[in-house]
Amino acid sequence: MHPVISVAGLTKAYPSGFQALAGVDLSINQSEIFALLGPNGAGKTTLISIICGIVNPSDGSVKVNGHDIIKDYRAARSQIGLVPQELAVSMFETVWATVKFSRGLYGKPANDAWLEKILRDLSLWDKKDNKIMALSGGMKRRVLIAKALAHEPKILFLDEPTAGVDVELRQEMWQMIRELRKTGVTIILTTHYIDEAEEMADRIGVISKGKIILVDEKDALMKKLGKKQLSLQLQEALPEIPAVLSHYSLSLSNDGLTLTFSFDSQQEGNPIPSFLKSLAEQGIEFKDLQTQQSSLEDIFVSLVGGAK
Numbered sequence: 001m002h003p004v005i006s007v008a009g010l011t012k013a014y015p016s017g018f019q020a021l022a023g024v025d026l027s028i029n030q031s032e033i034f035a036l037l038g039p040n041g042a043g044k045t046t047l048i049s050i051i052c053g054i055v056n057p058s059d060g061s062v063k064v065n066g067h068d069i070i071k072d073y074r075a076a077r078s079q080i081g082l083v084p085q086e087l088a089v090s091m092f093e094t095v096w097a098t099v100k101f102s103r104g105l106y107g108k109p110a111n112d113a114w115l116e117k118i119l120r121d122l123s124l125w126d127k128k129d130n131k132i133m134a135l136s137g138g139m140k141r142r143v144l145i146a147k148a149l150a151h152e153p154k155i156l157f158l159d160e161p162t163a164g165v166d167v168e169l170r171q172e173m174w175q176m177i178r179e180l181r182k183t184g185v186t187i188i189l190t191t192h193y194i195d196e197a198e199e200m201a202d203r204i205g206v207i208s209k210g211k212i213i214l215v216d217e218k219d220a221l222m223k224k225l226g227k228k229q230l231s232l233q234l235q236e237a238l239p240e241i242p243a244v245l246s247h248y249s250l251s252l253s254n255d256g257l258t259l260t261f262s263f264d265s266q267q268e269g270n271p272i273p274s275f276l277k278s279l280a281e282q283g284i285e286f287k288d289l290q291t292q293q294s295s296l297e298d299i300f301v302s303l304v305g306g307a308k
């Protein structure tokens with residue numbers, strides 16, 4: 001697939017000497033939702049700020065649809081919309097004036113029909129003459145998205161789109177992002193909410209200490225690194241795990257009434273039948289059982305060493 005963004009050997013040292021990016025290579029595919037996941041301070045905002053032309057790189061190159069972000073700044077920048085973390089709009093402007101101004105910033109000819117379409121898509125059309133300060137928090141966030149889309153970008157960056165947003169609004173934002181992708185826009189979101197990446201992303205990149213430590217399809221990632229667990233509610237409490245079962249990865253909880261067996265979901269063959277047989281041989285009976293797959297959160301914590 002043709003990458004819409006190619007990042008190669010990107011580094012950034014801030015004037016303080018702090019190395020925020022330490023050699024990043026990354027390709028983003030057309031029309032995907034890519035989630036950049038990482039703990040606080042990992043370099044997410046620095047990376048997208050460089051791609052969007054807000055921060056200068058120290059070294060390396062970035063191409064946006066083939067346009068170098070430095071040599072061919074205007075062309076590269078015109079492809080991109082950025083929805084920042086912070087509200088960066090004048091509170092006294094109307095919604096309409098705000099999006100119109102944003103489009104004008106890119107030197108694009110007026111296209112009121114396009115602006116109307118995005119305001120309608122974002123359920124802001126009936127608020128178009130309202131001042132920003134009179135809008136709810138959710139509407140203000142939607143204005144940021146409308147602003148970012150005003151110049152018809154092909155690529156949309158969302159920096160922590162749902163930070164500090166309530167559950168209902170999060171769902172709404174996710175729905176909106178999916179709808180946008182259907183229109184052919186490539187979406188890159190940064191988040192430190194793992195459930196957001198799990199819910200939304202086609203691919204996930206994990207950044208830690210300025211380095212991309214992993215990029216993979218979400219489903220493949222969950223399969224590859226995921227562990228499965230089988231929990232058994234025992235008929236009678238077990239004082240300890242019998243020595244003959246020590247070759248299984250087991251733990252006891254709930255005063256010896258719950259026995260949990262963890263195994264690698266990639267391992268050849270299903271180990272459950274032989275495990276249950278071993279239990280039966282020991283006369284250990286259970287009244288209920290559940291299986292669980294480890295979440296992306298478990299995987300993430302194991303990757304970045306819990307440094308969330």
Ligand SMILES: Nc1ncnc2c1ncn2[C@@H]1O[C@H](COP(=O)(O)OP(=O)(O)OP(=O)(O)O)[C@@H](O)[C@H]1O
Nearest residue numbers: 014016018020038039040041042043044045046047
């Ligand atoms: N202008 C700057 N000058 C010096 N250091 C900076 C500057 N901007 C960011 N940093 C440092 O670079 C590191 C990466 O910051 P960045 O904002 O890219 O991280 P992040 O992954 O987006 O984190 P968060 O999730 O907290 O937004 C942090 O340690 C931060 O303190």
